[in-house]
Every structure is written in C-alpha cells, then in structure tokens.
Amino acid sequence: MNSTANSPGFAIVELSGPLLLAFSMDWALFAALTVQLYLYYQAFPNDMVFTKVLVYTVYCINLTQVIFVTIDAFNTFGYSFGDPSALISTAFRWLWLVGPIFGGIVACIVQCFYAFRLYRFSGSWIPPSIITFIALGMCGIVIFGGVSGRQSSSLWANVQAILVVTSPIYLVGTALIDITIAGCMTYYLIKSDAGFRRTHTLVTKLIRLSVETGVITALVAILILALFLGTPGKTYFVVPANSISTVYANTLLAVLNSRFQILNGRRYAPTSDIHISIPSNLPSTMGGPAVSITREELSDRSNQAMELKQVINSATTV
Template identity: 70%
Template sequence: MNSTTNSSGSVIVEISGPLLIAFSMDWALFAILTVQLYLYYQAFPNDRVFTKSLVYSVYCISLMQAIFVTIDAFDIFGYGFGDPSALTHSKFAWLTAPVFGAIVACIVQSFYAFRLYRLSGSRIVPSILVFAALGICAAGIFGGVILRKSLKQDVAKIGVHVPTGLAVTTVLFLVGAALIDITIAGCMTYYLIKTDTGFRQTHALVTKLIRLSIETGVFTALLTVLILALFFGIPGKGYYAVPGSVISTVYANTMFAVLNSRFHILNGRAYVPTSDILISIPSHLRDTVGRQVVSITREEFSDRSNPPIELKKINVRIVRFPWFIVH
C-alpha cells in the first residue's frame, strides 16, 4: 500500500509541482514588469508614440496572461483541490504559453531589429530578422491551435504522444527564437563597438549597452533551448511548463530593461565622474535629434620668459548619439 501511495503521489507531484512553480514565477515576473512600467512612465514621458505603443501593448498582453494564469491556477488548485484529474486539464495553457509567448517574442525581436536599423543604417539584416520573427510567431500561434484541438488541454500527455504538427512548430519557434536572439546580440555588439567615440561617458554608456544586449539576448536564447530540451528530453513530465509559461514575461522584461537602462542613478555604481561641463548652445548648432555634448577642457600654455599661465579653452563637440540612447 505504501508503494502504491508513493507511486501515485510521485506522479501527481511531477505534474502539480512544475505547474505551481510556473504559476508563481509568472506572477513574480509580472510584478517585476509592473514596476518596470512604472519606472518607464515616470522617466520617459517624451518618448515617441511608437515606443510607447509597443511598451503598453506588451504590458497589456502580459496582463491578460496573468489573468488567464490566475484562472487556471484557481481551477486546478481551488475548484479541483483533491482531484488528480484536475491537474491534467487547463483551460488556457495553449494560449498563455505558445500563443502569447510567440506574439510577445515577435514584438520584442522586431523592436530590437528596428534599434539595429537605426544604429547601423542598414536594412538588410534588420529586415531578415523581422521576417524571421514573424515566421516563428506564426509557428508558435499554429502550435497553440494544434495543442488546443488535438490534446484538449491534457497536459499530462504532452511529451508522451506529441503530434507531428506540434513537434514541428515547437522546434521552429524555439530554435528560431534562439537564433534570432543570438544574432541580435552579436550585431548590436558589433555596431556598438563601431560607434564608440572614446570619450569616458560615451565609452561607459556603450559598454553598458553592449553588456545589456549580450545578457538579454543570451538569457532568452538559453531559456528557449531549455524549454526544447525539457520538452523532448524528458517526455511524460511537466518540467517544461516552468520555463515555457514564463517565456512571454521574460521577453517583456528584457525589453523594458533595455528601455529603462537609459536613466542614470546619480552617484550609483555605474556613475562615471567627469570634469566635462554640459552647457546650452544655439539651436542651429544642434543635430537632428536635438541633443548635444559640450566638453570644456583646460589647457596650460607656457612662455619661457614668464611663469606658466593657465587658460581655459572651450571645445564644442556635437555628438550624434544613436536613437536608442536618446529615445
């Protein structure tokens, strides 16, 4: 009797455990996203309408996902408490994981591709990235439709009897998303290095953006690879549900983190002390973006017959920053 109980209990834990962790992580990441949205709202009221539309659209999708996840969690652990069959039936699992994940990933990757276009000036690579993002988005949505129709929300059977269409769309979406993320991180790093002017503040900012691009791109790529490995490597288990359910919110958080990286904390760890002084200059000397950097340096002029005299020399340099830095 003990062996039977332990056997059935272990099967239940293999399904309920990953679901509980997945629901908790989804709520936690959505809370982080909400804080990031508040910071963005406070710090960047003058951003372009296009950027604001992307930000609020992604947040609305994440909000709907949080609502659907809450409904599923209450049905499984509330109404279905004590009923093992309730663990294998989820109303919105097909929507929150593959569909919302594909849509948010497409939006975020297209946003990165647009930033890459503004940084490099080339349309070839960004266009390829956008079309690839649209392709994997279609694959993810199609996979969600197949999951809803063929498996009928039976989460326990996913990974044991995987339909051919679902397997193909899952591989296309996850592998494609990983390749796109790595490509974006590599291209952003390359073009950011090319735009480095050598000034201390600019160099510190470029270094920060390079590190952020690599971290966000590699993290989302590793997450998609982990989902793929758990989905096909451990069939019959629900372990893939943990990273699979949060992929949408992770993509949203990476996008918000990149946008919020533009504000600066005075005297923080990333603060770079400098003697440069920023002053206003006439509008006709400003660049098309409307931003300028004016550095004041001191030079010492010496005369052999007189003691050294320190004079101030003002050097005005107009630096055109990439769009993603100033907007």
Template identity: 50%
Template sequence: MENTGVPPGFPIAQVSGPLIVAYMLHWGLFGALTIQTYLYFEAFPNDRNSTKCLVYAVYCLELVQTILVSHDAFLDFGYGFGNLAALTAMDYNWLNVPVMTSIVAFIGQSFYAYRIYLLSKSWILPSLIMATSITSSTAGLVTGAFVFVAGDLTRLDNHRTNVAVGTWLASSATSDILIAACMTYCLLKDGTGFRRTRILVTRLVRLSIETGSITATVALLDLALFFIFPGKTYYSTPAAIMPKIYANTMLAVLNSRFHILGGRTAPVASAISITNNSNVMSLRFRRGNPVETDVDASHTAAASDDYSQNTSGIVFSKDVLVHYEGKDAASV
C-alpha cells in the same frame, strides 16, 4: 470534469511541482515588469508616441496573460485540488504560452530589429531577424492550435506538435542570438573619443548580450525539456515565463538610459543646464566630493571630454534618478 483523484504511488510532485514553480515565477516577473513600466513612465515622458504605445501595449498583453494564468492556477489548485485530470487539463495554457509568447516575442524582436536598422542604416540584418521572428511566431501560433486540440498537458507527444514546437523554439532562440550579435557589432563598429559615450556603448553592448542570452537560454531549455521528458510537464516552467522574459528584457533596454546617483555606474555630472545667453552651456560637475564647480563652454566646441552640446540631462524624483537622452542614446 470527471474527478479522477490521484492513484496511490503516483508521482504527483512531478506534475504539480513544475506548475507551481511556473506560477510563482510568472507572478514575480509580472511584478518586475510593473516596476519597470512605472519607471519608464516617470523617466521618459518625451519619448516618441510609437515607443510609449509599444511599451503600454506589451504591458496590457502581459496583464491579460497574468489574469488567465491566475485563473488556471485556481482551477488547478483550488476547484481541482486533488483532481489529477484538473491538474493536467489544458485550460488557457494554449493561449498563455505559445500564442502570447509568439505575439510578445514578435513585438520585442521587431523593436530590436528597428533599433539595429537605426544603428546600421541597412535593412539586411533587420530583414534576417524579422524573417526568423516571423517563422518563430507562425510556428508558435500553429503550436497553440495543436495544444488546444490536445486538451491535456501530457498528450502533446505527437509528430505534428513536435515539429511545431521545435520550429517555434529553435527559430526564437536563433532570432535572439542574431539580435545580440547584431546589436554588439553595430555598437562597436564606430569608435568615439568621448569617455561618456564609450561608457554608454559598453553598457549597451553588455546589456544586449545579457538580454539576448537570457531569452535564447530560456527558449533552448524549454525545447530540451519538451523532447527529453515527453509526457511530463517539466517544460511548462520555462514556457510559462517566456513572455515575461521578453517583455522585461525590452523594458530593461529602454530603461538603461537612466542612472542612479551614487550607484556603481553613476554619471560624473550631477546636473546639466543650458542657458541662452551668448550661446553658452553651463555644466555643474560632482567628482566624488562635496565641492561643485561650474564649467562654461562655447557652443563651437565640446563642453568637456565627456559631454557634447546635444546632450541633455534631466533630474527628477528628488535628485535620486538621472537619465541622459542625447540623440545617440535615444536611437539605441
């Protein structure tokens, strides 16, 4: 690569600054994803094999992307230090950003669409989500091809690339908003009299809105920066972290099933055990004081106002973490 140097007075920070921020955020989000994957591995060994394979496949994809991003970062600020051409070279960005984002987003949105089908028992809403997801992923792959041909971060301002980028990011944001709205509707449409279930549903609704808002906001921010500042690299910051945002939000939904004892959203019960004698279920409650009481309930009735017989509790890691994996929670 020809060493062009940096012309005097050139605003180099406008080119290198967004890239540095993108690399730091990318590595930070990969660390968060690693912790979330480890927590999932420890907390839910009995999940379906399909769900576990989905989680580990996404993590492997993100690991590969992090390796390629680190390679590009070293080319930009290591071998190519002081070389403007090396700083704006495409390298593996065509694969890291549009292609990887499209793949991970499609996996995550398919995961949400299947969860919405389990909740609604209808293919109408999931089909609409999948249609927008397929449109977004296809446009992302096409964008990757255009970016590869361009070969430079500052040469992406042409009609074909603009149409592909606009379709990719707009449809991705639309799909995320649809997912948040559909999850909220499906979770709220059926009421329940159990306080514990109401708390779980409220938390899942809040989590669905938050995760959908985050992914949609990042996609729309990337879209705005790309068109408002043509020829600049400002868009590279949100674009580089989009795959990690999708992966982290998916793991956040799966890991929302466990609780931290003593935390702000800690469950009322500290442990639950089920005995086979006379079909009796014994529950040990801790209600904010050191006194513990045992409550026995017949299998013919709910065990308490908060728990039903199909709820199981698992205490692990020295009683620090607890997760509840009832039939309803496992399907959300």
C-alpha cells in the same frame, strides 16, 4: 496520463511541482514588469507615441496572460484541490493560449523592436529586415502550433501538439534570432566606439545590455526545448514555457529603462571633466582671478561631443 496520475506510488509532485513553479514564476515576473512600467512612465513621458503604444501593448498582453494563468491556478489548486486527475484535466486549459500564442506575439514584437534599434545603429536595412522577416515567420508558426493544440482531443495531446509543432522550429529559430541580434548590436556598437572615455563607457554599457538581454531570452527558449526533449512525459518544460512572454516583456522594459541614471549611485560619473583648483595661499589683495584649470581631455572635447551625440541619438531615440 490520467491512469498514471491515479496509479499507486505515483509522485504527484512531478505534476503539481512544475505547475506551482510555473504559476509562481509568472506572477513574480509580472510584478517585476509592473515596477518597470511604472519607472518607464515616470522617467520618459516624452518618448515617441509609437514606443509608448508598443510598451503598453506588451504590458496589456501580459496582463491578460496573468489573468488566464490565475484562472488555471485557481481551478487546479482551488476547485480541484485533492484530486490528482485535476492536474491534467484543468491545469493546462489555457496553456495553448498563454504559452505559444501570447509568448510568440510578444517575442515577435520585442524582436522587431530590437531590429529597429539595430537599424538606428547600423544605418542599414538589410540585417533588420532579415531579422524582422524571420521573427514574423516564427510568430506565425507558433500561433499555428497553439491553434493545433487547442483542437486536440485530450489535454495531454494538447500539450504534445503544441510542442511537436513549435519546439523543433520555433524554439531554435527564436534563440538564433536573439543571438543574432545581440551579435549584430555588439558589432555595430564596437564600430561606433571612437575610444573617448565617455563614448567608450556608454558603448560598453549598451554592449553589455544587448548581450545580456539576448542571451537571457535565448537561454529560456533553449531551456524549454531541452526540458521537453530531455524529460519525455514530464511537465518540467511548463515552468519556462509559461513565462516566456513575461521574460521578453521584461527585457524590453529593461532596455528602455537603461536610459535613465540614478544620481549619486554606484555608477554615477561627474558630468564635467574640467577640474578647477584654487591655491590655498591665494593673497586676498590680488586684483585679478588666480585659478588654474587642469588639462584633461580638453583638446578633444569637440570630437568627443560629436561622438557622444551620434551614439546617444542612436541609443535613446525610441
């Protein structure tokens, strides 16, 4: 690989371009994660200690990751600027830790959290237990792949060892887990929808959020595998692989932060469906109140409240 990098006519951009995009994407996603953490800190001071520990643990892992990414970036484009061989000798120094190990741990934590939420909605331990067991197995496989890559004799062998061990099993497995979680959440949420307007709005929002987060993380895993298998000998797969941990962390914070609502925003809905109309020609001499209350969903308010309480408790008790 070193000889290729130094050969006449070799396009250095094929190595430097993916690295630059990978470093930049990781910094950008970490910045978005920091903003989400600040919003979470401000909005939900009363969350369970378990949830807070989970959030801050995931953030600290990603903070450590971005430090190692910055070290690799500075070694490649700082100390070794102008040296094509440095694109191989220094660029992937911490890839074995950042990509597979940090990514696998964060993905496992987030998937287990989704499994817990699935239990809250379904009331059954069977699907969440299966998802948790598989997630832990995938995490063990990807950590083994990272350690195997660290012990390789050369840097490119490092990258190949990581991907050969993890790509056929981990990337496919984690994508299937994410899709399964999204499918199960959608199924149980649809079952809990009783058709009331407020309940239906909340359920629709949760379904959309579950599908979006599950599809995003699954697509990242599939993209890594497709780039690795479809462009052999290239480093294009590094762009999504380097950021998979931050992608999972952002989806976790997106799910938690979806509980607050921006007042008077585009999706703001009044908290009451009771409309009181006062006639404009009301005589001032009338002794008693003269108001009329329009009949809108008053008959099923008690049932609606019960449905809302059930769905909201499942969605917000974290």
